[in-house]
Amino acid sequence: MLDAGIAARPVALSRARAIERSATPAATSAAAYPAADSAPDAGPNAGPNAMGAALGLLGDEWSLLIIRHAFIGARRFVDFKQRLAISDAVLSARLAALVDGGVLRRVPSPVAGRHEYALTRSGLDLWQLLLAIWAWEQEHVEGQAGRLPHMLHATCGQRFRPLLRCSACSTPASVDDVDATFGPSGTFARSLPAGSNRRRPSGARSATAEGPDMFPETMAIIGSRWSSATVGAAFMGATRFGEFERLLGAPPTVVSDRLRSFVDLGVLEHVRDPEGPDRSSYRLSAKGRALFGVVATLLSWGERWLRADDGPAVVAVHRACGHGFRPELACSACRQTLQRDDVTID
Secondary structure: OOOHHHOOOOOOOOOOOEOOOOOOOOOOOOOOOEOHHHOOOOOOOOOOOHHHHHHHHHOOHHHHHHHHHHHOOOOOHHHHHHHEOOOHHHHHHHHHHHHHOOOEEEEEOOOOOOEEEEEOHHHHOOHHHHHHHHHHHHHHOOOHHHHOOOEEEOOOOEEEOEEEEEOOOOOEOOHHHEEEEEOOOOOOHHHOOOOOOOOOOOOOOOOOOEOOOOOHHHHHHHOOHHHHHHHHHHHOOOOOHHHHHHHHOOOHHHHHHHHHHHHHHOOEEEEOOOOOHHHOEEEEOHHHHOOHHHHHHHHHHHHHHOOEOOEOOEEEEEOOOOOEOOEEEEEOOOOOEOOHHHEEEO
């Protein structure tokens, strides 16, 4: 999830510094993180790290839909307005936020006195995240396989699903294949979304416009402060209620609500212990573990474009090759590395 040049092998963690938990698949792979209170102290005025900044900017479905349509030709305010079931006020606010975040830029319009919106280099670099979200929704969210269009790889001419690989060795990578630790900016508090990205009801969707439920479950997971924090804690290896509560720093009612919601979504499995409720655990399901591709591409983008001054949020290593893990996507049909201009919608 990081640029290969800055990743290093994770340091061993003593039991006193690690989250006290029984061994789980997540805890022994990409989730071998130190507890939140053992991460480096960057001081009271430290801003968000790459993950917090990326979630604050992109953890909102309207923003993702605007970016998606910018990729397929929308440039004017009216273009986005016609394609999205969105109010003028919300569209103006999201466009302004994406400009401020460096994803879009204002460019002169052929019409005198007006401007249009174009993707910047960082905006164009979001294509992998959009593909990862699209693929996860298609494969793991009920009803989405028939609703979302298929992806076509122009190079081989086949429909495909993106395969997550290590860019250093081009071999497949899953959550079990990557070791990760907090980096210099990797406190849990700094990984929470910066800013407000709460979803708002949009009313009825028109026959020709997309509404804010194109990626419903992805947004349920990363579209709010405590939801994204909960899934982050799960990938860090938290399994007990008390571990989630300590890492999130949230009231017990909030933690309970998020865990219950994630169980309902099928992202977490509630494993009840016959010895008592205090020993029950919440573990990532197969569906939850498949979110690794979304998390990896989001963090990789954030580290490239929004990295904190004091360094990366996470340092990750691909076990198979020993190099710093940076994700790439490959075509499932021909196994070639995907390039932005080679992907079309069927």
